[in-house]
Amino acid sequence: MTSVTRRRVKIAFGAVASLVVLSAHIGSPDTWFAGTAGPYPVTVLVRAPGVIPGLADVIVRVTGDGVRAVTASPAAYNAGERGVPPADTARTVPGRPGTWTTQLWIMAPGSYSVRVTVDGSLGSGTAIVPVSAVATRVLTMDRRFGWLLAGLGAILLLGAVSIIGAAARESVLSPGEAPDRRMRIRGRVAMVVGMVVLVAALAGGKAWWNAVDRDYRRSLDRRWAAETSVVTAGNGEPRLRFSIADSVWRGRSWRDRAASPLIPDHGKLMHLFLIREADAGVFAHLHPVSIDSATFETPLPALPGGRYRVFADVTHESGYARTLVAEAELPGTGGTVGTDPDDAWFVGEPSAGAAALARGATLVWEHRPAELRAGADAGLEFTVREPDGSIGAVEPYLGMSGHAVIMREDGKVYVHLHPMGTVSQAAQVALRERRPADTARGALGRRLTESGALAAHPGAHQVLEGRAAFPYAFPEPGDYRIWVQVKRASVVETAAFQVRVN
Amino acid sequence: MRSIARTAVAVLIAAALIAIGLIWDIAWHRSVGRDTFWTPPHMVEYVAAIIVGTSCGWLIIRSTVRGTGLEQEHMVRFWGFRGPLGAWVAVWGSLAMLVSAPFDDWWHNAYGLDVKIVSPPHMLLGAGMTAIIVGAWLMTLAEQNRSAEGSRKFPIVFAVASAILLLMLVTITMEYTALPNLWRGRIFYFVSAAVFPLVLAAAARSGRLRWPATATASIFMLASLVLSWVLQSIPATARLAPINNPVTHLVAAPFPIALIVPAAVFDLLHRAVGPGRDWRLSALLGVGFVVALLAVSWPLSGFLLSPAAQSPVFLAGNWDFSATLGAWRFEYWDTMSGGSRGSVVVAFAKVLLLAALFAAVSSRLGIALGSWMRKVRR
Numbered sequence: 001m002t003s004v005t006r007r008r009v010k011i012a013f014g015a016v017a018s019l020v021v022l023s024a025h026i027g028s029p030d031t032w033f034a035g036t037a038g039p040y041p042v043t044v045l046v047r048a049p050g051v052i053p054g055l056a057d058v059i060v061r062v063t064g065d066g067v068r069a070v071t072a073s074p075a076a077y078n079a080g081e082r083g084v085p086p087a088d089t090a091r092t093v094p095g096r097p098g099t100w101t102t103q104l105w106i107m108a109p110g111s112y113s114v115r116v117t118v119d120g121s122l123g124s125g126t127a128i129v130p131v132s133a134v135a136t137r138v139l140t141m142d143r144r145f146g147w148l149l150a151g152l153g154a155i156l157l158l159g160a161v162s163i164i165g166a167a168a169r170e171s172v173l174s175p176g177e178a179p180d181r182r183m184r185i186r187g188r189v190a191m192v193v194g195m196v197v198l199v200a201a202l203a204g205g206k207a208w209w210n211a212v213d214r215d216y217r218r219s220l221d222r223r224w225a226a227e228t229s230v231v232t233a234g235n236g237e238p239r240l241r242f243s244i245a246d247s248v249w250r251g252r253s254w255r256d257r258a259a260s261p262l263i264p265d266h267g268k269l270m271h272l273f274l275i276r277e278a279d280a281g282v283f284a285h286l287h288p289v290s291i292d293s294a295t296f297e298t299p300l301p302a303l304p305g306g307r308y309r310v311f312a313d314v315t316h317e318s319g320y321a322r323t324l325v326a327e328a329e330l331p332g333t334g335g336t337v338g339t340d341p342d343d344a345w346f347v348g349e350p351s352a353g354a355a356a357l358a359r360g361a362t363l364v365w366e367h368r369p370a371e372l373r374a375g376a377d378a379g380l381e382f383t384v385r386e387p388d389g390s391i392g393a394v395e396p397y398l399g400m401s402g403h404a405v406i407m408r409e410d411g412k413v414y415v416h417l418h419p420m421g422t423v424s425q426a427a428q429v430a431l432r433e434r435r436p437a438d439t440a441r442g443a444l445g446r447r448l449t450e451s452g453a454l455a456a457h458p459g460a461h462q463v464l465e466g467r468a469a470f471p472y473a474f475p476e477p478g479d480y481r482i483w484v485q486v487k488r489a490s491v492v493e494t495a496a497f498q499v500r501v502n
Numbered sequence: 503m504r505s506i507a508r509t510a511v512a513v514l515i516a517a518a519l520i521a522i523g524l525i526w527d528i529a530w531h532r533s534v535g536r537d538t539f540w541t542p543p544h545m546v547e548y549v550a551a552i553i554v555g556t557s558c559g560w561l562i563i564r565s566t567v568r569g570t571g572l573e574q575e576h577m578v579r580f581w582g583f584r585g586p587l588g589a590w591v592a593v594w595g596s597l598a599m600l601v602s603a604p605f606d607d608w609w610h611n612a613y614g615l616d617v618k619i620v621s622p623p624h625m626l627l628g629a630g631m632t633a634i635i636v637g638a639w640l641m642t643l644a645e646q647n648r649s650a651e652g653s654r655k656f657p658i659v660f661a662v663a664s665a666i667l668l669l670m671l672v673t674i675t676m677e678y679t680a681l682p683n684l685w686r687g688r689i690f691y692f693v694s695a696a697v698f699p700l701v702l703a704a705a706a707r708s709g710r711l712r713w714p715a716t717a718t719a720s721i722f723m724l725a726s727l728v729l730s731w732v733l734q735s736i737p738a739t740a741r742l743a744p745i746n747n748p749v750t751h752l753v754a755a756p757f758p759i760a761l762i763v764p765a766a767v768f769d770l771l772h773r774a775v776g777p778g779r780d781w782r783l784s785a786l787l788g789v790g791f792v793v794a795l796l797a798v799s800w801p802l803s804g805f806l807l808s809p810a811a812q813s814p815v816f817l818a819g820n821w822d823f824s825a826t827l828g829a830w831r832f833e834y835w836d837t838m839s840g841g842s843r844g845s846v847v848v849a850f851a852k853v854l855l856l857a858a859l860f861a862a863v864s865s866r867l868g869i870a871l872g873s874w875m876r877k878v879r880r
């Protein structure tokens with residue numbers, strides 16, 4: 001109901017909501033999840049509340065018959081069983097069979113596991129949806145609404161002053177007696193004094209409001225400072241260095257640091273994307289390794305020189321997914337080898353509906369909607385087609401049948417998608433495996449890493465059908481670039497698409 | 503004339519609903535947690551505002567347009583209209599409540615659902631609610647002052663209105679005064695001394711009953727007790743995380759402050775000192791208030807925190823759903839600590855002395871207000 005709330009605000013009070021930078025994903029605050037709740041395939045959309053404390057809408061699409069009830073509850077990552085409120089029962093959406101909706105009360109910012117439970121003829125099952133809840137919205141007061149409030153406030157102020165005047169002037173007179181000159185002067189003096197007191201109270205109220213506004217803006221989720229540089233390795237080849245420069249992260253000790261440590265997602269501590277700033281014609285998906293807790297490095301492939309946007313996805317032990325943003329100036333030279341076989345890059349023009357892959361195959365955007373609208377299902381379904389038109393095979397790439405990166409061409413919207421949605425798989429594991437005793441920083445991360453629960457699922461030998469669907473809706477209109485990555489014959493291949501969203 | 507009296511009673515009912523709605527709403531926040539536009543306590547507040555708006559609005563329009571001369575003689579002028587002073591204050595209050603609604607809604611959209619109870623739109627709402635209660639106070643006061651000498655009807659009604667005002671002030675300051683755990687500490691005496699003597703002194707000066715302040719405090723205590731007994735019998739479940747105390751019923755306000763004792767002292771002193779010595783009277787009231795409050799609250803808090811009092815009758819066990827229960831429930835808070843027993847006693851004596859000064863100032867203001875109120879006829 002965020003959209004409903006926003007519409008209500010717009011209609012009723014003419015207020016304008018504006019989105020500011022987000023770090024969980026850039027400009028794309030809603031959470032999408034596709035997976036299963038026990039025996040039931042579900043797609044879950046959690047609309048970000050914008051302000052916190054606030055209400056997040058949950059929309060659950062359940063496939064299959066015999067579903068009796070859908071419930072949802074938000075559990076703060078460290079709340080434990082006792083801290084979870086009673087689940088809210090979702091209601092069906094009229095005219096959309098299989099779609100259920102309810103609202104979650106998110107009272108504090110941070111990482112949540114939203115538990116969606118489906119109950120039906122096949123039994124009961126729960127899906128864990130990691131949600132990184134942050135305040136992102138700054139609401140400015142619409143001019144008309146502001147004038148309306150100011151006008152009503154002025155009536156209240158003048159009314160209060162007039163009542164004070166009437167009280168001093170004639171309230172103690174006998175019935176029928178008219179106020180004499182002395183009483184009239186008394187009334188005027190009382191009005192002046194009352195006015196001074198009330199205006200002082202109003203000024204105090206305004207100062208108070210300013211302080212609340214300042215505190216709120218400070219509490220907004222802000223983008224962490226990050227830097228890049230190109231350094232030369234011992235073998236003379238260039239390496240890209242990515243540093244988290246923010247004091248929140250680089251505090252003197254762990255005690256000072258506001259965020260929990262990082263855990264690997266798909267086996268990688270950081271997924272770094274380079275996109276050429278000028279035309280988005282160059283794209284690279286790299287996996288820097290940590291030099292220390294704030295510095296990451298990767299060999300630089302031979303990409304064309306120029307300015308690049310840098311998006312680096314990391315997952316915290318709390319389950320909080322964060323995108324770090326920076327820029328890089330690349331020299332135009334590169335190493336001959338990358339150290340990580342999962343690194344991949346692409347230079348070329350985008351396609352509209354079908355992009356060429358190696359050996360004559362194509363990556364086809366199936367059932368591409370004729371017109372894409374912001375907020376509507378983006379219909380991101382892709383298949384690998386062999387030259388004869390049959391569906392080709394893929395191998396798991398970082399544990400998934402496909403990866404997608406979506407960026408609006410101005411860089412203000414960015415999201416990294418999997419067939420399981422916008423969520424980080426590591427976040428889901430961390431939220432599921434957390435025990436009440438995991439209170440020390442790093443304890444859970446170490447346990448999960450040692451157990452192999454956060455490794456990229458090996459299985460190069462595994463063969464999947466070449467299909468990948470990504471649940472998503474474009475958050476805002478604009479020209480978007482989509483890069484889809486699949487792995488075939490041990491090689492990661494990238495295809496680019498371009499769309500206009502209205 | 504009868505229409506003014508009828509409106510006064512309507513506004514008094516609205517004032518009572520305002521206080522009940524507020525206390526119910528606080529219980530709701532402490533037990534259910536979720537706050538929406540449509541909660542039952544909010545409905546009570548809206549009904550109260552509607553009663554005021556319609557009854558006073560009708561009286562003002564009717565009196566201005568085609569009121570009898572006699573009726574208009576009992577009214578004050580306001581922007582060309584005529585109405586009783588209390589009605590104007592109450593109408594202002596309902597308008598303030600009305601204005602606070604869109605402001606508060608915008609506030610929630612801008613800064614989040616209520617994290618803090620004390621916010622600018624809530625202050626406006628609180629000012630509106632208080633104004634309705636003050637309006638009822640002034641309207642019943644004018645009725646009392648116009649009624650025949652010896653008539654008891656409106657003096658009692660006025661005491662009820664004073665009690666509602668006292669209930670409102672006790673509720674607004676509950677964070678500092680309500681829990682018996684605080685009754686041997688500092689802040690309880692400071693806040694109580696600064697706020698409550700104002701109403702008690704004004705009631706003692708302007709009420710026409712034989713024991714006006716005592717009647718006011720008695721009605722306040724009885725109303726507070728009954729309200730809490732009723733509220734804690736209503737089932738409720740917490741709906742917001744984290745739930746550290748799984749409540750099963752609405753969390754009611756604790757046992758009320760025994761203001762009946764200081765109030766009786768106020769009535770006695772007021773009668774003993776007599777007219778024309780208001781400064782001396784204020785000093786005596788200041789000391790009398792603190793001594794009487796100490797004399798009753800000290801032993802009463804000891805009883806209320808003892809095992810003997812851990813029953814619903816004494817409103818024990820009313821703790822928020824978010825509270826992590828512990829031994830602190832049975833301890834005294836905000837007490838003087840450190841040093842020898844003697845130094846603690848001296849430090850506490852200084853607290854009481856300062857509180858007596860606050861109470862004297864508050865009493866002086868109350869007496870001045872009460873002296874004006876004695877004369878209010880419109």
